[in-house]
Every structure is written in C-alpha cells, then in structure tokens.
Amino acid sequence: MEIVILLIKVFVVFNVIMGLASICTWVERKGSALIQDRIGANRAGAFVETDVFLLKPVAFVVRWLGILGVINTLLCDAVKAIFKEDFVPEGTSQFMHCLAPFMAVLPVFVSFAILPLAPDFEVMGYHIRPQLATIDAGVLFLLAMGSIAVYGVALAGWTGNNKFSLLGGLRASAQMISYELAMGLSIVSVIVMYGTLDLFEMVKAQSSVWGIFQSPTAWLSFIILFIVGMAETKRGPFDLPESESELVAGYFTEYSGMKFLVFWLGEFAEIALFSAIIVLLFFGGWNIPFVQLPEGAWWAALIGHLVLMTKIMFFCILQIVIRWTLPRFRYDQLMNLGWKILLPIAMVNLMIVAALKVF
Amino acid sequence: MTALFFLVALVLLISAVGVVASRNAIHSALFLVGNLMSVAVMFAMLNAHFLAVVQVIVYAGAIMVLVLFVLMLLNIKLENQPALGKLVIGLAGLGGLAFLWMMVPLLQRSFAAIPQSAVDVQGSVREVGKLLYTQYVFPFEAASLLIMAAVVGAVMLAKRRYRA
Known part of the structure; x- marks a missing residue:
C-alpha cells in the first residue's frame, strides 16, 4: 500500500509539473500576442465540424480550444517537434549533446519532489502528506538542485561547437552562479524567520498570517527571490544567454526538434518552480486569508491544492508579463545588479532578520 | 538498499x-x-x-x-596537451603507490567503523548546526577566515597587473 501511495504521489507531482508547464506555454504564446497587439495562434482545430450527432459537443470544445490557440501551442508544436530532423553538429560529442537538455530539465523536475502540494489529510485510515520526499535538509535541497542546473546549460553551449552557443553557455553559467548567492542568502533569511527547514512546517506557520507580513523585512527577501527567480530561468529582462539579436539563440542554437522543446519545457517548469517556492515561502501556500479549512478532510486538501495552484499561476503569469514588457539588461548592468545591489541587500536583510529573531 | x-x-x-x-x-x-x-x-x-x-x-x-x-x-x-614524459609517468606511479600504502591501514580501520544499518537520525541539520556553533566554533571560524584570506589573495593576484 505504501508503494501505491508513493506511485500516486509521483503521478500527481509529474502531472502538476506538466500541467503548469503547458499552461505557462499557452499563456506565453497567447499572452505575448495580447501584449504585442497581435492575435496569436488561432487556426489549428478552429474549423472542426462533424455530422455525427454524438460528437457535436466534442467538436464544439475542440473548436473553442482551437480558437484559443491551445491545440496549436500544445499539440501541434509538440507533434511538429517530434517529427523534425534531429540535428547534431559535427565535431562534438553526440552523447553529451543529447545529454545536455536532460541535465537542464532534471534538477527542476526533481526539485518538485520536495514541494508540499496540499495540506495533509486522512483517507481510508492512511495519513497522507502530499509531498513526494520528506527530507531533513528541506529547502537546502532546492539550493542544491538550483546549483547543478547550470550543467545542462553549460554543456549545451559547449557541445554546440560554435561561438554563439559557447558564449551563450558561458553567459548563462556566469549569470546563474552570480544570482545563486543572492538566492541562497534570501532563502537563509526565510529559514531564520521560520526557524525550520521543512517547507511543510513553513506553510503551516503561515496559517494565520502570510509569511510576507510576518517580519518587517520579509518583503525584501521576496523581492530578491522574485528577481533571482527570473534571472535563474534566463528569461524576462535577464535573457542575455539567449539574446537573439546578438547570439542567434544562445546556448540552444544548435538544438532542434524534441531536444529544443525539452529546453523549453525545462524553462517553463522552472518558472512554475520559482512561483511555487515564492508562494510556499511568502504567500501562505494553500492558506486562504480569513478562512480556516478543517484539518484532515480530503476535500479541504483538494481546495487547498486548488488555492495553491491558483497562486502559483498568478506568479507564473506575472513573470511572463514582465518578460514581454521590459527590455533586456546590458551585461554590466546584469552583473552590477547581481553583485552590487542584490547581494549586499540580501546580506543586510539576513542580519536584520537574525537580529529581530534574537532580540 | x-x-x-x-x-x-x-x-x-x-x-x-x-x-x-x-x-x-x-x-x-x-x-x-x-x-x-x-x-x-x-x-x-x-x-x-x-x-x-x-x-x-x-x-x-x-x-x-x-x-x-x-x-x-x-x-x-586535445592537440595542445603536451605528451607526458616517461619520467613524469614513473614518478606519478610511484606517488600513487605511496598513497595506496598509506590508505590501506586507514581503510582497514574505517571498515569497522561503518554503521551496518543506517540509523534514522531526526533533525540532523539542527544537530550539525549546534555542534558547529558550540563545540567546534573555533575550527569553524578559522576555516571561514582561511577561505576569506584565499578569496582576497586571489583578487590581489589577479588585479596586480592593472596597478599603476
């Protein structure tokens, strides 16, 4: 029975990742069109008709999905990518070239294993804690996974075997290393604030007051983590590693077909991951303000899960809107922001939080 | 397992x-x-x-x-790498053997110390933290000072060329 519960948890967590990533993909495609005053994908499936009476409602749904661009962005693009030529550049290790996309995605997927996705509940006599892996090091595991996420990108840049890829890979790794310091410090300040490493306990500590209001400087940690999250996903104003006006597409210049799509999947999963971390640390997780859900009921856990997903989607959409609104940084501005602004602020913030905790 | x-x-x-x-x-x-x-x-x-x-x-x-x-x-x-001379390979082999000779007694002793079954330790991060800040506070701070000196030294060495 333990194995069955574990398998169900794996299934749920995997579907949460893929679901969030697909919704992000759709919001990115259709939302960017909205922001740029275009129409965006609206053709594939939009003219489906059927004469069979029973299939009429299905055709109606398909038509609307087509008009909204869901079929185009999620189904057609994936099928297209699968049947595209899988190109590997000459003079490079084919194995490494194939390995790189998966090394970029793996840390993001594994990170989801320690995120609690709903309050714990009892069902059929089993106490279920909706978190795949309960490890002692808790949040530190997220930092560890974040720090090995660099390899996929660096390898992708190197195995591209051309200057643009290599420059993109080097820029990406330099950027990720620089911003990880600020991320680590802001997460440490959160750990000090709650006095625990366990994400589950952190969310429980926010049942009456959200984390961002619990300490006078918690909003600083939140802002730092949000900025760092956008820099780590290499998007938004921080997309120098793949800046198309200078580097073609940066580290994934030489990738085509499904491998290219795997990079994209990793990017959207990472957006969802950072949104989830922010929601769990600062915005109460599954807690609804002024409403106490009964503990242990399965329906309360379901409502909590939906609340959590809604909050995560809010931050995903916020990141996508910022990405399509702000212009790109210059490289020195990027490094100055990371080292001379975010890092000192994070350090001072950590000291303030620690001092408030002690005195 | x-x-x-x-x-x-x-x-x-x-x-x-x-x-x-x-x-x-x-x-x-x-x-x-x-x-x-x-x-x-x-x-x-x-x-x-x-x-x-x-x-x-x-x-x-x-x-x-x-x-x-x-x-x-x-x-x-690959072509930029200098080929190793026979002398270097010989010396490296000798060094490796010496290291092995040092390691064997150490390994023999540590095999006995390996716990046979993994014990369930609760709150090990807390325990490590407590030990680091109470019993081992001096070595811990000394190590951090050493790392700090290394960082400053690296910057000094790298920047020396640009000084007037």
Whole structure:
C-alpha cells in the first residue's frame, strides 16, 4: 500500500509539473500576442465540424480550444517537434549533446519532489502528506538542485561547437552562479524567520498570517527571490544567454526538434518552480486569508491544492508579463545588479532578520 | 538498499577512473561531477541529508561549475596537451603507490567503523548546526577566515597587473 501511495504521489507531482508547464506555454504564446497587439495562434482545430450527432459537443470544445490557440501551442508544436530532423553538429560529442537538455530539465523536475502540494489529510485510515520526499535538509535541497542546473546549460553551449552557443553557455553559467548567492542568502533569511527547514512546517506557520507580513523585512527577501527567480530561468529582462539579436539563440542554437522543446519545457517548469517556492515561502501556500479549512478532510486538501495552484499561476503569469514588457539588461548592468545591489541587500536583510529573531 | 549501494558504488568507481583516463579535460571534469554526486548519494543513503546536500551545493554546484567554466573559456584542444614524459609517468606511479600504502591501514580501520544499518537520525541539520556553533566554533571560524584570506589573495593576484 505504501508503494501505491508513493506511485500516486509521483503521478500527481509529474502531472502538476506538466500541467503548469503547458499552461505557462499557452499563456506565453497567447499572452505575448495580447501584449504585442497581435492575435496569436488561432487556426489549428478552429474549423472542426462533424455530422455525427454524438460528437457535436466534442467538436464544439475542440473548436473553442482551437480558437484559443491551445491545440496549436500544445499539440501541434509538440507533434511538429517530434517529427523534425534531429540535428547534431559535427565535431562534438553526440552523447553529451543529447545529454545536455536532460541535465537542464532534471534538477527542476526533481526539485518538485520536495514541494508540499496540499495540506495533509486522512483517507481510508492512511495519513497522507502530499509531498513526494520528506527530507531533513528541506529547502537546502532546492539550493542544491538550483546549483547543478547550470550543467545542462553549460554543456549545451559547449557541445554546440560554435561561438554563439559557447558564449551563450558561458553567459548563462556566469549569470546563474552570480544570482545563486543572492538566492541562497534570501532563502537563509526565510529559514531564520521560520526557524525550520521543512517547507511543510513553513506553510503551516503561515496559517494565520502570510509569511510576507510576518517580519518587517520579509518583503525584501521576496523581492530578491522574485528577481533571482527570473534571472535563474534566463528569461524576462535577464535573457542575455539567449539574446537573439546578438547570439542567434544562445546556448540552444544548435538544438532542434524534441531536444529544443525539452529546453523549453525545462524553462517553463522552472518558472512554475520559482512561483511555487515564492508562494510556499511568502504567500501562505494553500492558506486562504480569513478562512480556516478543517484539518484532515480530503476535500479541504483538494481546495487547498486548488488555492495553491491558483497562486502559483498568478506568479507564473506575472513573470511572463514582465518578460514581454521590459527590455533586456546590458551585461554590466546584469552583473552590477547581481553583485552590487542584490547581494549586499540580501546580506543586510539576513542580519536584520537574525537580529529581530534574537532580540 | 544494498542493490542501490552497489549501483552507486559502481558509478562512483567508473567516474573516478574516468576522471583520470579521459583525454578531454571537460570530460574529466564531468566525470568528477558524477563522482561527487555519487558520494552525495552515499551520504544520503547513510541518512546524512545535510552532508549530502552540502556536498552537492559546494562541490558539484559551485567548485566544479567554476572549473568547467574556466575549461570552456580556455577551450583546451586535445592537440595542445603536451605528451607526458616517461619520467613524469614513473614518478606519478610511484606517488600513487605511496598513497595506496598509506590508505590501506586507514581503510582497514574505517571498515569497522561503518554503521551496518543506517540509523534514522531526526533533525540532523539542527544537530550539525549546534555542534558547529558550540563545540567546534573555533575550527569553524578559522576555516571561514582561511577561505576569506584565499578569496582576497586571489583578487590581489589577479588585479596586480592593472596597478599603476
């Protein structure tokens, strides 16, 4: 029975990742069109008709999905990518070239294993804690996974075997290393604030007051983590590693077909991951303000899960809107922001939080 | 658990040999990453979660990324590597044997100390923290001072050329 519960948890967590990533993909495609005053994908499936009476409602749904661009962005693009030529550049290790996309995605997927996705509940006599892996090091595991996420990108840049890829890979790794310091410090300040490493306990500590209001400087940690999250996903104003006006597409210049799509999947999963971390640390997780859900009921856990997903989607959409609104940084501005602004602020913030905790 | 241990041990040994045997410096570095990661898995299997995570953050995540970064920036080609002389190979072999001679008694002693079954330690991060800030506070601070001096020294050496 333990194995069955574990398998169900794996299934749920995997579907949460893929679901969030697909919704992000759709919001990115259709939302960017909205922001740029275009129409965006609206053709594939939009003219489906059927004469069979029973299939009429299905055709109606398909038509609307087509008009909204869901079929185009999620189904057609994936099928297209699968049947595209899988190109590997000459003079490079084919194995490494194939390995790189998966090394970029793996840390993001594994990170989801320690995120609690709903309050714990009892069902059929089993106490279920909706978190795949309960490890002692808790949040530190997220930092560890974040720090090995660099390899996929660096390898992708190197195995591209051309200057643009290599420059993109080097820029990406330099950027990720620089911003990880600020991320680590802001997460440490959160750990000090709650006095625990366990994400589950952190969310429980926010049942009456959200984390961002619990300490006078918690909003600083939140802002730092949000900025760092956008820099780590290499998007938004921080997309120098793949800046198309200078580097073609940066580290994934030489990738085509499904491998290219795997990079994209990793990017959207990472957006969802950072949104989830922010929601769990600062915005109460599954807690609804002024409403106490009964503990242990399965329906309360379901409502909590939906609340959590809604909050995560809010931050995903916020990141996508910022990405399509702000212009790109210059490289020195990027490094100055990371080292001379975010890092000192994070350090001072950590000291303030620690001092408030002690005195 | 035993099967997992042997699997990880196999990966660990293969990657350790790969570090030395591969001719491409970047492949070596990647093998070393694999090696450090499997050591982290070993720590995790002994329920030392904190140690495992720190191993990944510090070695696999920070140090090896910088090593890889430098290797890629320098773009070392295979033909640029000087062939090793017979004398160097001989001396290296001798050094390796001496190291093995030192390691054998140490290994014999430490096999006895390995816990046979992984004990369930609760709150090990808390315990490590308490020990670091009470009993071992002086070595801990001394180590941090040493690292600080190394960082300042590296910057000094790198910037000396640009001074007037």
